[in-house]
Amino acid sequence: MTDSSATATHCPYCSLQCGMRLSGGAAPQVRERADFPVNRGALCGKGQHAAALLAPAARLTTPLMRDRGELRSVSWAVALDRVAAGLSAVRAEHGADAVGVFGGGGLTNEKAYQLGKFARAALGTASIDYNGRFCMSSAAAANRLAFGLDRGLPFPLADIPHTGCLILVGANPAETMPPALRYFREVREDGGTLIVVDPRRTRTAEQADLHLQPLPGTDLALALGLLHVLIADGLVDAEFVAARTTGFARARAAAMAHWPERVERITGVPVAQLRLAAHHFGRARTGMVLSARGPEQQSKGTDTVGAWINLCLATGKAGRPHSGYGCLTGQGNGQGGREHGQKADQLPGYRSIEDPAARAHVAAVWGVAPEALPRSGRTAYELLDSLGRSGPEGVRALLVMGSNPVVSAPRAAHVTARLRALDLLVVSDVVLSETAQLADVVLPSTQWAEETGTLTNVEGRVVLRQQATAPPPEVRSDLWILRELAERLGGEGDGGQHPVTRVRFDDDPEAVFAELRRASAGGQADYAGISYDRIRAEDGVFWPCPSEEHPGTPRLFLDSFATPDGRARFAAVGHRPAAEEPDAEYPLYLTTGRVLAQYQSGAQTRRVTALTDAVPGPFVELHPRLAARLGVAEGAPLAVVSRRGRAVAPARITEAIRPDTVFMPFHWPGPGRANTVTNPALDPTSKMPEFKVCAVRLEALQGERERVAGSGERI
Template sequence: MTTHAGTTTTDTHCPYCSLQCGMGLRTAAPESGGSGEWPASAAPDVFVEVVERPGFPVNRGALCGKGQSAAEVLRRGVRLTAPLVRDGDGVLREAEWDDALDRVAAGLAAVGRAHGRDAVGVFGGGGLTNEKAYLLGKFARVVLRTANIDYNGRFCMSSAAAAGKAAFGIDRGLPFPLEDITRTGCVILVGANPADTMPPALRYFTDMRAAGGRLVVVDPRRTRTAAEADLHLQPVPGTDLALALGLLHLLIAEGHVDEEFVAARTVGFDAARAAAMAHWPERVERITGVPVEAMRDAVAMFASAPAAMVLTARGPEQQSKGVDTVGAWIDLCLAAGKAGRPLSGYGCLTGQGNGQGGREHGQKADQLPGYRMITDPAARAHVAGVWGVDPDSLPGPGRSAYELLDSCGEEIRALFVMGSNPVVSAPNAAHVTARLAALDFLVVTDVVLSETAALADVVLPGAQWAEESGTTTNLEGRVILRRAALPVPDGVRTDLVTLNELARRLGVERGFATDAEEVFDELRRASAGGAADYAGITYDRIRAEDGVFWPCPEVGHPGTPRLFLDRFGTPDGRARFAAPTHRASAEEPDTEYPLYLTTGRVLSQYQSGAQTRRVPALNRAAPGPFVELHPDLAERMGVGEGDPVSVTSRRGRAVAPARLSREIRPDTVFMPFHWAGEGRANTVTNAALDPVSGMPEFKVCAVRLDPVGKVGKVGEAGSTGSAAGGRGGAALSGSAGASSDGLGEAVLARASGAPGGGR
């Protein structure tokens, strides 16, 4: 923290994606003045602006538009400033904190008594700090004693996590620092578009190419990232597994297997070779649409480079066969000897800000802190010892994220949501919205009145990233510290305080500290000896070292920027080949639904848009949803640029303007998923789950495209993804913060019993 001429600058980090870019927050009293128009913060008499922090190594001062405008969400008119409680008329009204917390505790306890502890569910978020994620998991298992806790990070990189753990014994997004990308010889980037999703990371690929490295991008769309590549492979959506197997076939057939590495450091190559041999190039071309010569070029670039990497993102992971797909790409790395060596390896570009740490420390249904499995007796004993409870009192594994949401109103009768917006972000979102509406009791803790919060019985306003300290773990496994730059505003409490108050009301007086550093010190003890060992990481070390890489088992340990150079994390130190076989997606096009839909992000919005849709500059850049389609398809459909079109699947219908582009396959349409209402992409997406990871198949489903006016009305059942029935109205009274997408009208519509909006 530095102070100069009436201003104070606090070193902290962006609240958005997994890069966790370093930034400064400069604050000043109004009389001190400042440069430009500073947005008013929620704290009275304080102004704040984002400034560069060039010394932080991940982004070296660079910020995308989301990071540059992050302070906008701190404004009074945007965020929640008081608890809201639904009254007997179905209206959300402002309430005192004690009243709201008493109602939450009573509601959760009543459901537990009437239907059993597991009838109460907890749904967390990948943006929560490590301290919040840890304490939320502890709250579920010690206070509520429910098995049913999961989080929206299940929708992010769970398939990559499962495949990485199976292959290497440890799941960490990148087992090496981002800086290693600049010095490798070739990167195959599968289903990732960092130019739009994490722009400051693009320089690593640019620098790699400037040094003579080659970039291969696999994507059904010619994205801004693909346009910069040396080679773009444009497969049919859902065929990434076949493509990986075809590349492995060519690697083997053309003599590029590193036999010495395979023999010394891996297990299971014979099965992987047999699987690859069943996927000869011509067969793979028929499945994927990628020409054999393009596959040969990709293999030549990858195999000839002294060091090389495969990096995946949501494209191959958000599929009902995502674990097998990532496993096949890992097999390619292992066979070529491009893993467990300097500047080589497989990595996953994590999406959410703390998607990595969020699952390491207890939000995931089957895991305890330190990345321990909840079914492991030794893990249960260790964590129970830190928590001061009997290991037998800890519940077993619960439902994965979508299964948890799908069971709401039936097996799950009450749900506590912290920092997530499943009404917009979940697949088959109309169904999910209906399930939430059918709950006996719904509580949402968030910083804004999201679409999910608008359905709640009680809404609790949380402090924001600039108002509280806490750690997150970025995609490299670097544990960093967000520092508070502003006081918590009147009427708002930190989530740690909220959990403490609820635990006390539910009979647990101790073990829920409200100071983030104290919680982190407990987390360190709980993680000690686990795969994700934070025991040697302290707040002081993070401040001094720009973050510390886990595992770090003791204070004198330097941390581990690079995993697997000596051995993999398996019991015998050898990596495991996966040896999968290609299979079709859960839903393929047919005569009724002849096109593929794939979904993703745009540059100026983030995830469900709950925060970015409240920033005017970002809304000007990306004002609403759209349907991207090829001009040839548009001509056949009689659709022009900007014409409203409907995208219909077996689950529902979304409507948005057409955006014509030659950068997408003619058999595929694309929709971004940041918006609610009739343009909600996840109304259409398929909830088919990967059997290992529980990841839904967001990236591919079968749809029909129609010009609006030639099909049923937009407001017909299933078209907007809203839910009728349930707990009744969702009208709002008081200053809960206005939404930028017509949420107020949607809330009032639900109050009158009409279909409304959804998050």
């Protein structure tokens, strides 16, 4: 029975944005919401325990300011005055671009929009980007190159069971978005084929008809080899290629240079498996390729995703029902967060900040002159790397909203040092994250059940999270914080390149969304026809939706692609190695990822007892043969060492991983922080760091004493 007094809302975690209900007032309980079509009542453990983070003991309840090295409680007036004064001082001395803003893929659309507006119109800075750059930026770039438009899935999740062959590349939804696993199981139940590509035999791979287990960093070669087989064995849809695509000749030439035997040598995937996968996909009447962070978090991630898109285009499995390429976006608002202005190069509506028409449109909505808007800024890692540096390229003050780069950024020890070098670090967050612990000022913000706002899920469905409970007395919304800071900054400019005028900032989410609708109108991500009332009535609305009469767009590209000529573009790409390959000193591959009970940097889930009991800390996953060579037993401490640092965690021995590869989850700080060792090498197009592959060695430890060179054993 449904509790009629319960508030219909959505889970605060992944991009499924599963429907749930909250009841119980001050101590709300999570209830099933079977009528929401995405999860149909199902919730993973994180969703089931989401309300635990609302308890005062788990979260920030008052502003904090650093005093003689310690963070101490202060009033909002004192905290905000300190922030505004610090930002103004840095801007006056070093220029507007010396003030940086770093956002998050979990912010609501309203917050993401307002944060971008605050950076450009209140601060006048180009120095803004967000942690979503670390999540799906390579797939976004490849989507735009191939199709002219980026949306995580160009079709609803409900279409997945009806496809004839599904290839999941570097995705583990059994642990990252468990309620979606039913869709992949239903592919097989309906007679289709499920193929999983992953260096590990994950819980998802165990569901597959065929598991391809390539060497980390070789997904591009694997996709090229599959296209080679499709071409050589006559499985190309020549009519579709001629009618709806361009660039096949160059893509064909690149693929023919990657014959199966060569691809086997590069990837370790046997030729027989390569041919079997290609034939399953090529002969199926319909088919999909879905990727996640595996192929995307590489220094060649855009090219890699482009090569997988090529398979859909060559076989006519794009722009047709129950077919196409999609990206399984990770963060809760990973899709909406990249559409409305917190990316370094974008304005609301997925507009380019360099486009004069886009600048004029958004400037008119904000009430500023187009020339007052800054140009493109540095992307996430580049921005973090610039922190605290002297000279015109340095960012001296940083506002962080809803992100924890101390744990989530690559080469994390270096990023931590850069954060410490700032003149002013301000963090607005729900909890005292590891990044907040370094801050000069910490601003406690409302969280999912304490505020109303929209998010855009992996399907492009705009949903509404509704306030179900009141926040603690001294907690404020991010929209209120931005409004108060903008008022204190008072429209002061830096006297130079980026004059700033007084701009209105509303803190009512529905009013902010109404402005977002106007700012996005006419853009690729057009929300003009979406309203709170309509979302409530329709279980969400799919963008683009340019008018209130428009039905929304659950399925893209059925008539044409979003390119100028309406044709999809093949990617002419060739394999190249990872930025860092194993050698004599660092002979193993490290790959990283998530586990079921934790989420992203773990700042929230590590505070929930039921989740930490399930997976209390980091671990190093390695093959039994590698463990035997090192003389390591299950649970023994291991150091994973790269050119950037070392992480220490217990060994977890399993045959589910390749013998030449080790795996670490990235949810924890401290000695087990996986991102201490990861490589910040960037994809030249998306600027995605290469989280998924770097060269490491293992060092076995004896108790608290490390075995070092000359006295210990290395592999």
